[in-house]
Amino acid sequence: MRSAVITVAVLAVLGLAAFGVVSAQKGPAPSAEAVKLAPVAAIPVRVPSTPIQEIAQARAAELPSTATASAPASGSQAAPVRVAQDTSNAAAPAQNAPAVKPAAAGSTAAAAPPSASIAPCDKPGGLGLSRIVEIDTTGGPGFGFEHFKQYDFLRDKEVVLTFDDGPWPENTPAVLRALADNCLKATFFEIGEHATWHPEITKQVVEAGMTLGSHTWSHKDLARNPYAKDIELAKAEIEMGFSAVHNAAGAPIAPFFRFPALQHPPELLAYMSERNIAVFSADFDSRDFKMRKPEEVITSVMTKLEKHGKGIILMHDFRRATAEAMPELLRQLKAGGYKVVHLVPHQMVTTLPKYDEMVSQKDKLSANNTRPEGSVLHTIGEYVGSPPPASAVHE
Numbered sequence: 001m002r003s004a005v006i007t008v009a010v011l012a013v014l015g016l017a018a019f020g021v022v023s024a025q026k027g028p029a030p031s032a033e034a035v036k037l038a039p040v041a042a043i044p045v046r047v048p049s050t051p052i053q054e055i056a057q058a059r060a061a062e063l064p065s066t067a068t069a070s071a072p073a074s075g076s077q078a079a080p081v082r083v084a085q086d087t088s089n090a091a092a093p094a095q096n097a098p099a100v101k102p103a104a105a106g107s108t109a110a111a112a113p114p115s116a117s118i119a120p121c122d123k124p125g126g127l128g129l130s131r132i133v134e135i136d137t138t139g140g141p142g143f144g145f146e147h148f149k150q151y152d153f154l155r156d157k158e159v160v161l162t163f164d165d166g167p168w169p170e171n172t173p174a175v176l177r178a179l180a181d182n183c184l185k186a187t188f189f190e191i192g193e194h195a196t197w198h199p200e201i202t203k204q205v206v207e208a209g210m211t212l213g214s215h216t217w218s219h220k221d222l223a224r225n226p227y228a229k230d231i232e233l234a235k236a237e238i239e240m241g242f243s244a245v246h247n248a249a250g251a252p253i254a255p256f257f258r259f260p261a262l263q264h265p266p267e268l269l270a271y272m273s274e275r276n277i278a279v280f281s282a283d284f285d286s287r288d289f290k291m292r293k294p295e296e297v298i299t300s301v302m303t304k305l306e307k308h309g310k311g312i313i314l315m316h317d318f319r320r321a322t323a324e325a326m327p328e329l330l331r332q333l334k335a336g337g338y339k340v341v342h343l344v345p346h347q348m349v350t351t352l353p354k355y356d357e358m359v360s361q362k363d364k365l366s367a368n369n370t371r372p373e374g375s376v377l378h379t380i381g382e383y384v385g386s387p388p389p390a391s392a393v394h395e
Contacts, residue, residue, distance in 0.1 A: 126148035130339030144281030192244030213256030283311025
C-alpha cells in the first residue's frame with residue numbers, strides 16, 4: 001500500500017514537470033525591448049502573440065516623429081522655389097497662382113512662410129492694400145503678360161501699381177503723397193542717372209515703404225546699337241543703374257528690373273537669370289508718357305482695366321500728368337472694386353564692385369569743383385527796381 005502511494009506521487013510529480021515543459025514551449029517570456037516599448041499598465045501577464053517588431057512599429061506611430069523626416073532620401077530633388085508667395089492674411093487662394101511642383105518622394109517640402117496681417121487703412125476714404133506678394137527672384141523670372149505668360153498670380157480685379165523713370169522733383173513726391181493718402185504701396189523702377197541727381201527723392205521712396213528697382217543707368221534701348229552689338233556695354237547700363245539707385249537710396253534695393261521700351265534681348269534675359277534679377281514687363285502700358293492731361297491718364301488706365309480685369313499697370317512718376325492724376329485715379333479704382341497688391345522681394349540685389357566704382361567715377365567727373373561756391377560765383381548785377389504791373393505779366 002505504501003509503495004502504491006509512493007508510485008502515485010512520483011507519477012504526479014512527473015506529470016507536473018511535463019506540463020511545465022509544454023507551457024514553456026508556447027512562447028518566450030517578454031523581452032526587455034518589448035517591455036520598454038509597451039506602456040506599463042498594458043503589459044499582459046501572459047506572453048503576447050504579436051511579434052516584437054509590430055509592437056515597436058505601433059508604439060513608434062504613437063510617438064512624435066523626429067529623425068524620420070529630417071533628411072531627404074538619397075538622390076531626391078530640392079524643394080521647389082516659390083516664385084510668388086502671398087504673405088497677406090487673405091483667406092482665399094489665388095485661382096491662377098504660380099504652380100508649385102510637389103517635392104520628390106523622400107524630400108522635405110519647404111514650409112510656407114506665415115502670412116502677415118495688413119492693417120486697415122486709417123485714411124478717410126483710403127483704398128488700402130489687399131495683399132502683399134513676395135517674389136523669389138532666383139533664376140530671373142519674368143512678370144507681365146505683354147511678354148511673360150507663365151506667372152498669372154493676380155486674382156480678378158487686382159492691380160499692381162508700377163512707376164518708371166523717376167525720381168523727379170515735384171512729380172515723384174506728388175505720387176508718394178497720393179499713395180500715402182490711400183495707405184498704398186507701389187514699385188518704382190528708377191533711372192540710375194536720375195537717382196544720382198535727386199538722391200533725396202530716392203530716399204523718400206524708400207522711407208515711404210515702396211519697393212525700389214532699377215530701369216538702367218540712362219534709359220538706353222538695349223535692343224539697339226551700340227548695346228545690341230556689345231553685350232558688355234549693355235551689362236554696364238544695367239549694372240550701373242542698380243549701383244546708382246542703391247547708392248542714392250542708402251539701403252539695399254530689390255532685384256527688380258524693367259527694360260526701357262520693354263525690349264528684352266534674349267542674351268540679356270539670360271544674364272538677368274544668372275544674376276537672379278526678376279524682369280518686369282506689364283500687363284498693360286498706360287501710355288501716359290504721351291499724355292498732357294491727368295484725365296487722359298485716368299481714362300487710359302480705367303479703360304484698359306475694364307478690358308483686362310486685372311493687371312500690372314505701367315505708369316511714369318516722371319510725368320506731371322500722371323502725378324496729378326493719381327488722387328482721382330485711386331478714387332476710381334476703389335469705386336470700381338479694384339484692389340491693390342504690393343510686390344516685395346524675397347532677397348535684395350547685390351551690386352557689383354566694378355560698376356559701383358564706375359558710378360563713383362561719374363560723380364568725380366567734376367573733381368576740380370573743390371572751391372567754395374562763394375569764391376567761384378559772384379553776383380555783379382541785379383535788378384532793384386519796382387516789379388512790373390500785373391497787366392504786363394504774361395503766362
